[in-house]
Amino acid sequence: xxxxxxxxxxxxxxxxxxxxxxxxxxxxxxxxxxxxxxxxxxxxxxxxxxxxxxxxxxxxxxxxxxxxxxxxxxxxxxxxxxxxxxxxxxxxxxxxxxxxxxxxxxxxxxxxxxxxxxxxxxxxxxxxxxxxxxxxxxxxxxxxxxxxxxxxxxxxxxxxxxxxxxxxxxxxxxxxxxxxxxxxxxxxxxxxxxxxxxxxxxxxxxxxxxxxxxxxxxxxxxxxxxxxxxxxxxxxxxxxxxxxxxxxxxxxxxxxxxxxxxxxxxxxxxxxxxxxxxxxxxxxxxxxxxxxxxxxxxxxxxxxxxxxxxxxxxxxxxxxxxxxxxxxxxxxxxxxxxxxxxxxxxxxxxxxxxxxxxxxxxxxxxxxxxxxxxxxxxxxxxxxxxxxxxxxxxxxxxxxxxxxxxxxxxxxxxxxxxxxxxxxxxxxxxxxxxxxxxxxxxxxxxxxxxxxxxxxxxxxxxxxxxxxxxxxxxxxxxxxxxxxxxxxxxxxxxxxxxxxxxxxxxxxxxxxxxxxxxxxxxxxxxxxxxxxxxxxxxxxxxxxxxxxxxxxxx
Amino acid sequence: xxxxxxxxxxxxxxxxxxxxxxxxxxxxxxxxxxxxxxxxxxxxxxxxxxxxxxxxxxxxxxxxxxxxxxxxxxxxxxxxxxxxxxxxxxxxxxxxxxxxxxxxxxxxxxxxxxxxxxxxxxxxxxxxxxxxxxxxxxxxxxxxxxxxxxxxxxxxxxxxxxxxxxxxx
Numbered sequence: 001x002x003x004x005x006x007x008x009x010x011x012x013x014x015x016x017x018x019x020x021x022x023x024x025x026x027x028x029x030x031x032x033x034x035x036x037x038x039x040x041x042x043x044x045x046x047x048x049x050x051x052x053x054x055x056x057x058x059x060x061x062x063x064x065x066x067x068x069x070x071x072x073x074x075x076x077x078x079x080x081x082x083x084x085x086x087x088x089x090x091x092x093x094x095x096x097x098x099x100x101x102x103x104x105x106x107x108x109x110x111x112x113x114x115x116x117x118x119x120x121x122x123x124x125x126x127x128x129x130x131x132x133x134x135x136x137x138x139x140x141x142x143x144x145x146x147x148x149x150x151x152x153x154x155x156x157x158x159x160x161x162x163x164x165x166x167x168x169x170x171x172x173x174x175x176x177x178x179x180x181x182x183x184x185x186x187x188x189x190x191x192x193x194x195x196x197x198x199x200x201x202x203x204x205x206x207x208x209x210x211x212x213x214x215x216x217x218x219x220x221x222x223x224x225x226x227x228x229x230x231x232x233x234x235x236x237x238x239x240x241x242x243x244x245x246x247x248x249x250x251x252x253x254x255x256x257x258x259x260x261x262x263x264x265x266x267x268x269x270x271x272x273x274x275x276x277x278x279x280x281x282x283x284x285x286x287x288x289x290x291x292x293x294x295x296x297x298x299x300x301x302x303x304x305x306x307x308x309x310x311x312x313x314x315x316x317x318x319x320x321x322x323x324x325x326x327x328x329x330x331x332x333x334x335x336x337x338x339x340x341x342x343x344x345x346x347x348x349x350x351x352x353x354x355x356x357x358x359x360x361x362x363x364x365x366x367x368x369x370x371x372x373x374x375x376x377x378x379x380x381x382x383x384x385x386x387x388x389x390x391x392x393x394x395x396x397x398x399x400x401x402x403x404x405x406x407x408x409x410x411x412x413x414x415x416x417x418x419x420x421x422x423x424x425x426x427x428x429x430x431x432x433x434x435x436x437x438x439x440x441x442x443x444x445x446x447x448x449x450x451x452x453x454x455x456x457x458x459x460x461x462x463x464x465x466x467x468x469x470x471x472x473x474x475x476x477x478x479x480x481x482x483x484x485x486x487x488x489x490x491x492x493x494x495x496x497x498x499x500x501x502x503x504x505x506x507x508x509x510x511x512x513x514x515x516x517x518x519x520x521x522x523x524x525x526x527x528x529x530x531x532x533x534x535x536x537x538x539x540x541x542x543x544x545x546x547x548x549x550x551x552x553x554x
Numbered sequence: 555x556x557x558x559x560x561x562x563x564x565x566x567x568x569x570x571x572x573x574x575x576x577x578x579x580x581x582x583x584x585x586x587x588x589x590x591x592x593x594x595x596x597x598x599x600x601x602x603x604x605x606x607x608x609x610x611x612x613x614x615x616x617x618x619x620x621x622x623x624x625x626x627x628x629x630x631x632x633x634x635x636x637x638x639x640x641x642x643x644x645x646x647x648x649x650x651x652x653x654x655x656x657x658x659x660x661x662x663x664x665x666x667x668x669x670x671x672x673x674x675x676x677x678x679x680x681x682x683x684x685x686x687x688x689x690x691x692x693x694x695x696x697x698x699x700x701x702x703x704x705x706x707x708x709x710x711x712x713x714x715x716x717x718x719x720x721x722x723x
Contacts, residue, residue: 034715041593219611220609223607223609223636224607226609227609227610227632227634227636228609231632291562295562295566295569298569298572301572301582305582305584307582308583308586308587309584309585309586311586312586312587312588312635313587313588313633316632318588318632318633318634318635318636326639327586350561350565353561354558354561354562354565357558357561358558359558396665412571489681
């Protein structure tokens, strides 16, 4: 960044008259704009539509212990500058906090606005609202992320149920509550006319685990949250733990040894290898080509063993601490790593070639689940989904972090936007990752790997984005005393699920499973049950012990 | 163009059988694998550093009148090995053991029992004996070994009394 320290960055000049104050945060990687409530919509519109910033996420924060009110942070990113822009809106009301909704200007803000409404009771005014993440039997007046709600709070068992309406179309095909191949909780209702899917409704957030609240609890400290963050996702856990420690380090101005940054980047790539190969196998399995599935996973197994060799665990590596990593990559390990990389690259080449050349597989990938570039940009999709629809977005290039500034690699971009392009993007990324790891090993500087001398000042901010195998993972952190004051996580699938609607519309029903899987979804999220009485066909949301026979839960 | 089925056959022939017949054959573990931990009761001081560092509460302290127990419950353990990192005496060792399935919950628990030191004045039990011993050794060359064995509360009382005496006398 070559901007003058005291001047608002050039791109943000049109906002100058609308904001109250602004300052650099996060070691000069981000700008925080203080905006009054009545100007928020206008600022968001200019930022999103005129300046062309990309919406990342928003976070509500209970700041009553600090100054007596609530606050909302809207986080945008300007890709071309590698600059994050945080809009800070203060809400003085203690009892019925509200903020104007920006969803009309920024459609991608839909879910996260509903989320702060659920979790903090901050009402986004001027839009339709409904419960999103809280279960239906959660008491109306308890807002879990408020600081006066204890982290161990359990609501009393609710005793009633209320009916819910069936969808608009009579012929809904339920997919879920578990994905047929990914074994994760999700629920899609596909509305069909004949064989064609005409609309789709997603109901997610089945397993909300309250991780953000837990990290603020006295049970945790800065270092322990690293292990909690790693458990957000079973496939890209290291991404979350890296994003979290980087946020703490940047907010708290902790020095990190360069070697540690190289090791982190290397492990992130090892994780990408295993994730993409896993996906390739699952995709083949979904298309009924189980030989492809087994061979993809055979190659993947090598990367799992490599991960264990480098970290001590196949998954949930447990490598990160605030200030560095715990295990060094010693010179003796390098030849073995290189050997495994060769095997993986060669194996992937053969297996991917084999899978894609099967005519039945190819026909079901080609031209199905098309996401046009315009839709992709409007929905702010991330990762391979964006790259397969012609958007050249890669956080590793746009917002270089860790050691990525020192390596050269290609970002595969396809313009077709179908399932085949998403497959090919991932396959090509496997080879790029292999090259990145080789370069990192070659250039790894000597030195320490962990800095344990740190002291973190409370009330500092950081926004970190890490390119997970399935897209951009964003963490927003406000430091507190001994532990984070507020930690907001936006996983990549959160941004990609809304894209399934344009993908699925007009498709054949049989292509729905592979299309859903093609965003490489990772559903982590509060169980809600739907009870359907088989005799009467009545639907109700479960808020008490079911008296009817449960046939479909979703 | 080679037919896909031929490609598959070539690959399959090349790699052969890769599945290992675990548990009849050894599992695919590398030398870096982290499994459950083992606590050497003879070197443990009962300082509680591991309990403080444990992210998942697998290590806890159970206190009763005259005994302090360090409890390791493998059922909660995430096998991160942070306890071994922070242990000042090296009493905690990370093993490669991972076959922990059992039908007895107690099998997953390891307990290190430390007797607590008794205060000669009030008779209350306070710190674990080995920790007390270590502190005594550290301070052996220094002064006030008299109050060493006294619980913090009595020490404060005695100290105050002594101060008053000094001022008065």
